[in-house]
Amino acid sequence: MRLADRISRVEASKTLQVKEKALELKARGIKVVDLTAGEPDFPTPSMIGDAGIEAIRNGFTRYTANTGIPELRKKICQKLEKDNGLKYSPEQIIVSNGAKQCILNALFAVAQEGDEVIIAAPYWVSYPEQVKLSGATPVVIDTSATNFKLQAEQLKKHLNRQTRAIIFNSPCNPTGVIYTEQELKSLAKILIPEDIWIITDEIYEKILFDDAQHFSIASLDNLLEKSIVINGFSKSYSMTGWRLGYAAGPLPVIKAMSKVQSHYTSNASSISQKAGIAALDKASVEIQKMRKTFEERRNYIRSVLDGNEYLSYVNPQGAFYFFIDISKAFGAAVNGKQLSNSVDISTFITENYHLVTVPGVAFGADNYIRLSFAAAMEDLQAGMTKLTEAMKALMELKRSH
Numbered sequence: 001m002r003l004a005d006r007i008s009r010v011e012a013s014k015t016l017q018v019k020e021k022a023l024e025l026k027a028r029g030i031k032v033v034d035l036t037a038g039e040p041d042f043p044t045p046s047m048i049g050d051a052g053i054e055a056i057r058n059g060f061t062r063y064t065a066n067t068g069i070p071e072l073r074k075k076i077c078q079k080l081e082k083d084n085g086l087k088y089s090p091e092q093i094i095v096s097n098g099a100k101q102c103i104l105n106a107l108f109a110v111a112q113e114g115d116e117v118i119i120a121a122p123y124w125v126s127y128p129e130q131v132k133l134s135g136a137t138p139v140v141i142d143t144s145a146t147n148f149k150l151q152a153e154q155l156k157k158h159l160n161r162q163t164r165a166i167i168f169n170s171p172c173n174p175t176g177v178i179y180t181e182q183e184l185k186s187l188a189k190i191l192i193p194e195d196i197w198i199i200t201d202e203i204y205e206k207i208l209f210d211d212a213q214h215f216s217i218a219s220l221d222n223l224l225e226k227s228i229v230i231n232g233f234s235k236s237y238s239m240t241g242w243r244l245g246y247a248a249g250p251l252p253v254i255k256a257m258s259k260v261q262s263h264y265t266s267n268a269s270s271i272s273q274k275a276g277i278a279a280l281d282k283a284s285v286e287i288q289k290m291r292k293t294f295e296e297r298r299n300y301i302r303s304v305l306d307g308n309e310y311l312s313y314v315n316p317q318g319a320f321y322f323f324i325d326i327s328k329a330f331g332a333a334v335n336g337k338q339l340s341n342s343v344d345i346s347t348f349i350t351e352n353y354h355l356v357t358v359p360g361v362a363f364g365a366d367n368y369i370r371l372s373f374a375a376a377m378e379d380l381q382a383g384m385t386k387l388t389e390a391m392k393a394l395m396e397l398k399r400s401h
């Protein structure tokens, strides 16, 4: 029996080998330190949970409007105006089952076969695969030589008549970099005259360190009409399992996204929507506490990495990941096999040091591994000791080769 062509275009997870190794160790009763988490390790703040429970108790458990309940959409408008300087009416908001669905809705609404969608690498794993699902072709621009930030000249070089959209992500998963207002302005200059959509994924906007500030590229002159702003509750409010995200944009594109969603999943969970209102209304103190804890962990890991001559990184100013250059270890040989990419190194560290990380190839950058600090301090301490020992061993193996 045949499967659709689109399935063969979409790649299976590149992190499978490492995951399988970790599972095998766990099955043998070996304790592993798993620093792969893409979600906060904190419980959802209690006032948010309470709002969900109240929704169930009140029987608020039926289909809602496809684009979300008016009260939530109104609150999202207020949030976007207050935090990001973006003015929308509630009809310009669509609430979905996570930001992931919002991005897919957006791509289905604007891109198709023959179109190109620009993605800066390192990128979040789902962007290229979602672009392929829409029928369009991902065009990946490597930013590793410029501190993981897309440069205006690079962007200009990749634009052509097929370009239909760019996916933009600040703060970025996996690098933690944040674009400054000035940097966004230089990209905006290139984008303003173009007839392309800017899908701006701002899901980590509340997890910022030092004095970093988040700017939405959509807030820059003349870009609002081209932008689809994506955000959600998973990361900032520790609500990954509630599956709640939203998008804002010009009315025609939101209507198109609503059409897609109406035949796919319909509305996001009614219970989660009520919880989302409580998150926006009542959880600001809790999200600050989580942010502060992330910052302490970031500072700790940075202090260990700074003392390691074999590992380099770009300081994350947001999100909860370190993207670490491990390429100095390439060429080390184990049992006659040369380790030459991020899967090899990540698998070696898992197998021999019982520390699990995500190989950078999953994010389009094979010289790196991603380490998440959405984990307890004691795990981070154990993990950093293991990483230090593993790199030392790899460098010795390389020298003795």
Ligand SMILES: Cc1ncc(COP(=O)(O)O)c(C=O)c1O
Binding pocket: 038, 097, 098, 099, 100, 101, 124, 169, 172, 173, 201, 203, 232, 233, 234, 240, 243, 244, 245
């Ligand atoms: C950059 C980025 N965008 C979107 C998402 C999806 O978030 P959600 O849980 O809202 O679907 C993630 C989750 O890992 C992410 O890292």
